[in-house]
Amino acid sequence: MNHPSAQNKKSGALRRFIQKYESSFLATSAALAFLLLWELLPDLGLINPFFTSSPSRILTASQWLFAHGFWKDILVSLEEFSAGIGLAILLSLPIGLMLGWYRRLNAMFEPFITMLNATPRVALIPIIILWLGIGIESKIAAVFLGAFFPLVVNVMAGVKTVDETLLKCARSFGANDQQVFSTLVLPTSVPFIVAGMRLALGRGLVGVVVGEMLASTAGIGHMMTLASSTFQMDKMFVGLILLAGFGYLLTEFLKRLERKYESWRS
């Protein structure tokens, strides 16, 4: 009862502190608890580390891998991924814009795209390997096929949401098709493109890994297949964690990108 206001202020600051850091605190402790259990359960003899590995075993395996040229595998996978994704973005934007905009082009190619988009792209990888060999070309193609279709389908959908009055406005100033694309259709499609990117990055990763697992001479997927056929669970987990981390980074990157181009919304 002495200083009720000071008391309130203090607890208010504390509450704000808790509110601010609560979710990151909870996430960190859950992750730590999981790692701890994963480490301890095999040591206590409750589960068999041959199947589950454990954080310390994975760490040791990764040290061994990096000392024995694992960098090269990572670089190969990165190269395949970025080339495939880059190609998919470069081609899907103009193609998506054209197919979304021009009614006749749409009528010609839309069924084709819808069908290929519905085909599990993984099923195409064996064919691609026969066409392009076991080098990085076939993996680039696998990433491209995974990423291109969700992007194209999303860009096409975005084009159709262009505001009718804004289009009239652009035309009233004498805008030609190319100007309508760059000043109106593309900005309108940004949320759709970002949604397409989200799918594309995930499918692209699938393309790299599956491609490398089926036939390759290097790459993260290649290393994992080798480790699997020789029962080296620890090494497989190194690959898995790397892929998960990479996927997470890409998602965060997309969020940044979205925030930058969509800042006018907030």
Add this chain to the structure above:
Amino acid sequence: MKLEVRNVSLEYQMRRSQQRILALQDISFGIDSGELVAILGPSGCGKTSLLYVIGGLLPATRGEIRIDEQPVNRPGHNRATVFQSAALMPWRTVLRNVTYGLEIQKYPIEQAKKNARGLIQLVGLTGFEESYPRELSGGMQQRVNLARALATSPEVLLMDEPLSNLDAQMRELMQLEIQRIWLETRKTILYVTHSIDEAVFLADRVIVMTARPGNIKTIVPIDLPRPRLLSHKKSPDFHRLHAMLWDLAEEEFIKLGEPGSEMIK
């Protein structure tokens, strides 16, 4: 004569029923340079379609549009449209919305920004250059819409019910603003509206349109002195013109056959 509309008819086909509809029937009139002419008509009479035909956004089925004696049939630098909904690009700032037409017409961006700043000042939005449209009120958005149209220095300004989405007080204020801007710029303005009050307050002449198919019923000169003040709306002259236009518009309204319209008489 600045703008001439000669025997313009507009027909279009309904998508589903394949029925052909005559929206505008043989319309002819002219506007002198610097004149502000209102087109008044019931909704659905084709007045907005007429504005789009003049703007070159819709092709006329028959007839032609001339500006300074030159026939026009596509959008051009000598006309600009102020749209009913503000039609601003939400991802562009006020400044970049106003420069939009100039960018399309390939002005250097610095020059465009300089022009735009002048017009933003003219429409009374100085200080809002870097705001986004969603941060502005409806009235302010319409000011940006107007500034964007003026930025390309058109000779004829086509305004499509620019105040119809605003609340009553804002509408009155914007009527004053449009008169001020018109008196400062002396543009030739064609102003489409369904508001008799707005037409009498703003226009030099009011073109009254018939219900569908749209045709000119009559043209009423508004000989009220300028600048007009809102208080003039209480004057007997204003009332006389308002009542006269009301009677003309009413006949067309009844023709539309809305339920209950027979009760008007």
